[in-house]
Amino acid sequence: xxxxxxxxxxxxxxxxxxxxxxxxxxxxxxxxxxxxxxxxxxxxxxxxxxxxxxxxxxxxxxxxxxxxxxxxxxxxxxxxxxxxxxxxxxxxxxxxxxxxxxxxxxxxxxxxxxxxxxxxxxxxxxxxxxxxxxxxxxxxxxxxxxxxxxxxxxxxxxxxxxxxxxxxxxxxxxxxxxxxxxxxxxxxxxxxxxxxxxxxxxxxxxxxxxxxxxxxxxxxxxxxxxxxxxxxxxxxxxxxxxxxxxxxxxxxxxxxxxxxxxxxxxxxxxxxxxxxxxxxxxxxxxxxxxxxxxxxxxxx
Numbered sequence: 001x002x003x004x005x006x007x008x009x010x011x012x013x014x015x016x017x018x019x020x021x022x023x024x025x026x027x028x029x030x031x032x033x034x035x036x037x038x039x040x041x042x043x044x045x046x047x048x049x050x051x052x053x054x055x056x057x058x059x060x061x062x063x064x065x066x067x068x069x070x071x072x073x074x075x076x077x078x079x080x081x082x083x084x085x086x087x088x089x090x091x092x093x094x095x096x097x098x099x100x101x102x103x104x105x106x107x108x109x110x111x112x113x114x115x116x117x118x119x120x121x122x123x124x125x126x127x128x129x130x131x132x133x134x135x136x137x138x139x140x141x142x143x144x145x146x147x148x149x150x151x152x153x154x155x156x157x158x159x160x161x162x163x164x165x166x167x168x169x170x171x172x173x174x175x176x177x178x179x180x181x182x183x184x185x186x187x188x189x190x191x192x193x194x195x196x197x198x199x200x201x202x203x204x205x206x207x208x209x210x211x212x213x214x215x216x217x218x219x220x221x222x223x224x225x226x227x228x229x230x231x232x233x234x235x236x237x238x239x240x241x242x243x244x245x246x247x248x249x250x251x252x253x254x255x256x257x258x259x260x261x262x263x264x265x266x267x268x269x270x271x272x273x274x275x276x277x278x279x280x281x282x283x284x285x286x287x288x289x290x291x292x293x294x295x296x297x298x299x300x
Contacts, residue, residue, distance in 0.1 A: 091185040096157055097123055097139040098177035099130035109167070109174045116165050122178050131173065143272055145185055153177070186271045190264075191279040193288040196254065200227070209252040214266050215285075219258060223285055223297040233262055249275040258299075260284040 099122060101108050112125050123138030130139055146158060153175060156168035160179045168175050199205050206227045213220060213228040220230050229247075231239045239246070247253065253275050257263035260283045267280040281288065289296035 092182050093143045093145050093185050094157060094179045095143050095181040096141045096177055096179055097126070098132070098134070098141060098153075098175050099126035099139045100132040100134075100172060101129065101174050102131060103169070103173045106174070109176070112176060113165075113167070116176070122165055122176060143183075143274065145271075183274075184276075186275060187277045188267055188271055189279055190260075190282040191254070192282050193292045196279075196281055196288070197292045200225075209254060210247050212247070212253065212255045212263075212266070213285075214255060214257050214262050219299070222299045223289065225256070225285065225288070225296070228256060233257075233266065243270070243273055247275075249273065252277045252279065254279045254281060256281040256284055258284045259286055 099112070101112070108129065112129060115125065116122055123140070126132075126135050126139030129135075132139070134141055144157070146154060148154075149157065150170050152168050152170045156166055156175070157177055157179060160166045160177065162179055162182065165176050165178045168177065199209075211225075211228040213224070213230045214233045215230070216232045216234060217230070253267075253270060255263040255267045255270070255278065257266075260280060263284060264280045267278045270278050283291075285296065286298055289298045
């Protein structure tokens, strides 16, 4: 059975270990307090590629450190072992937990398979035996979509029967993984400032959508747009864990920053939190001021 303790508000840092490049590097104007909140998984090699958008505001913090928030908890999961697969994929996201053992530790892998088949819980065994940092959260990796994980793990996960434990091998060793739940894939799109302006002219827009500005207070003081809730990125530790209680994941969500870089990272993170339709305002408030409304101040 999947215990409540294995579904924390924030999933483990090890999720970044299996992702290829969910998000690009995050640029902040100053060192954020994220360093005290989050920890890095030691598996840097899981990321064969990352994006590094040019920006005058460079910080050492990488947004891959943001921890994906779990979806709705499953009250009970019955695990059974299977080495086979079923049809899978499509436009869906899956909630995955796993454990990892070294490549040369096949005896342990087979023993763990037998114990799971005998009724023991994968998450309990992950806590004791897994060498992945996700062991601290019972092996929980969070919601994932195709293109986010190393190919071998992705193929096994997206073809796994729901709630069955399957095995796969990657460059990091042997995995036993379990798909706990699945849902339709969320939408993330760029929206141009002029398109967003048209929407803002609709009096019903602010009632039907939710707007998030992730800039810092000193930036907002220089230029702002009506209707936006300010969630400073450097204060992520205070608002991140409560995002699904303060905002409705089912409503259209628009995210803005100065140039559209930080907001894109937050938009991608919101996908992992279960937000269904997210729009990043391309070019940020600067592009809006330059191309749509010159009355909005620009700043550097």
